[in-house]
Amino acid sequence: MNEPTEARLRMAGHWLQIGHPERTLDELQGLTGNAALDYRAYMFRGAALHTLDRNAEAIDVLRDGLAQYGPFPPLLQVLGSSLRSEGQLPEAEAAFLQGLSLDPNDPDLLIGYARVCLAAGQAEKASALVERAASYAPESAAVSAARAQVAFALGNDRDMHRHSTEALSHDPEDPNARALHGTASMLTGDSRSGYTSLASAAASQPGDADLRAAARQAKLINHPLMLPLRPFARLNPLVVWIGAVAIIYGLRIAGLGPLSFAFAMIWLGFCVYSWVVPPLVRRWLNRRWGT
Incomplete structure (x- = not known):
């Protein structure tokens, strides 16, 4: 050759x-x-x-x-x-x-x-x-x-x-x-x-x-608005949900009705946040990336 x-x-x-x-x-x-x-x-x-x-x-x-x-x-x-x-x-x-x-x-x-x-x-x-x-x-x-x-x-x-x-x-x-x-x-x-x-x-x-x-x-996960959700990212959502409900009813059974109500309102706000914020952040990032 x-x-x-x-x-x-x-x-x-x-x-x-x-x-x-x-x-x-x-x-x-x-x-x-x-x-x-x-x-x-x-x-x-x-x-x-x-x-x-x-x-x-x-x-x-x-x-x-x-x-x-x-x-x-x-x-x-x-x-x-x-x-x-x-x-x-x-x-x-x-x-x-x-x-x-x-x-x-x-x-x-x-x-x-x-x-x-x-x-x-x-x-x-x-x-x-x-x-x-x-x-x-x-x-x-x-x-x-x-x-x-x-x-x-x-x-x-x-x-x-x-x-x-x-x-x-x-x-x-x-x-x-x-x-x-x-x-x-x-x-x-x-x-x-x-x-x-x-x-x-x-x-x-x-x-x-x-x-x-x-x-x-x-x-998306690193966005500042996602910070409140990060601690729960690796947990099973069903386990988290059951745990929150157990806390709410546990406080009520213990006679701590006002605390139970306050925790329920915080949990509801967190749920709404977790449903609304990630899609909005994803849409904003996709717009920046041109997709």
Whole structure:
């Protein structure tokens, strides 16, 4: 392979590594003949398409590469991730298992398979796979991120926050780590940090509607008018309602009628506030955002 072609392949890999998949595809467009069939061309093109959420195209490219070169763990890893993103979980599992049959200790394959398990609702199995990956790559940012995802699935908010903070420490600009940290911060009551991380992640991935919605919800919760409602944000509304009614009737039974009436009026005012203010604040923020 001549030097210009080799340089183009190296540049394609460089753009992919630093988070510019569009530039990767531009570099690969210039390859012709046998160079376009190099295993790295399949790998870089498939990974770039997957990063851009063009997963159906990525699957076709990666399957072509596997047909050309046979089973190859890096190709199988990206193929499995693309299939998972398309919701084809049995096919994704098959791809990861084939990769692991060739390299049972590959952390990327183990984490990829764990994410398939999470998508299938198998959080305990996913946790075991992530811990196995951690035994081979204990300092990996991907392991910390995967641990945070497992903790979220298991409902362990504080563990999620700890692991997402670890993932963020590896790369403070990584949008996926930012999204995990923002979600964990919101779940553990740190709405200010949650909004900062979610807003940063949404700005880095403007095409992600779910991420934008999460950032807007965090912005809403951080508005000063929402301050009286924050202590109740993580509580079950039915439990809060039953508790308030119990207090009102408890005070009345105890012979504290005036205090019971005062508490009932305060509770009624709070209920009206909670029904009226959030929609108004949301509408005002949406108008500022132009939506």
